[in-house]
Amino acid sequence: MSDIEESLKNAKALLEAGKGEAARVMLLELLKKDANNTTALLMLGGAYFYEKKFAEAEMVYQRLVLAEPGSGMLSIALFNSLWNQGRHEEATEEIRRFILVADKVQERETLEKYVVISNNIAEQLDSNK
Numbered sequence: 001m002s003d004i005e006e007s008l009k010n011a012k013a014l015l016e017a018g019k020g021e022a023a024r025v026m027l028l029e030l031l032k033k034d035a036n037n038t039t040a041l042l043m044l045g046g047a048y049f050y051e052k053k054f055a056e057a058e059m060v061y062q063r064l065v066l067a068e069p070g071s072g073m074l075s076i077a078l079f080n081s082l083w084n085q086g087r088h089e090e091a092t093e094e095i096r097r098f099i100l101v102a103d104k105v106q107e108r109e110t111l112e113k114y115v116v117i118s119n120n121i122a123e124q125l126d127s128n129k
Contacts, residue, residue: 004030004033004034004037004040007026007027007029007030007040008030008037008039008040008043010026011023011026011027011030011040011043012043014026015043015046015047015050020047020050020051023043023047024044024047024048027040027043027044027047028044031044036067038064038067041060041063041064042064044060045057045060045061045064045077045081046077048060049077049080049081052084054081054082054084054085055081055085057077057081058078058081058082058085061074061077061078061081062078064077064078065078069097069098069101070098070101070102070103070106070107072098072102072107072109072110072111072113073110075094075095075097075098075102075110076110076113078094079091079094079095079117082094088121092118092121095114095117095118098110098114099111099114
């Protein structure tokens with residue numbers, strides 16, 4: 001097992017043990033050595049999100065979305081990070097961006113989730129009138 005794989009395994013164990021701060025430090029150290037390690041970035045974004053550090057999660061997910069703009073999983077993560085910061089307009093803009101670039105067959109499930117989310121947003125807007 002490589003040093004990177006070992007670090008990822010240890011960070012995962014720390015996260016599962018509820019030691020988010022230690023896991024984040026380990027992941028950030030790993031990213032100093034391998035800045036584009038997608039697994040480490042995903043774990044770091046998830047750790048920030050779980051701890052309700054939505055701005056930090058957004059920065060991580062934004063970076064991942066730039067690398068993989070058609071990834072539904074990353075788009076949903078970015079959407080949720082923005083939404084939970086009260087940045088609803090930017091969150092809905094992420095839906096629009098994703099719909100334009102997504103592979104409609106491969107990302108069907110994400111697109112269906114976004115239809116439900118969009119309908120809920122529309123209903124909320126209608127009820128606020």
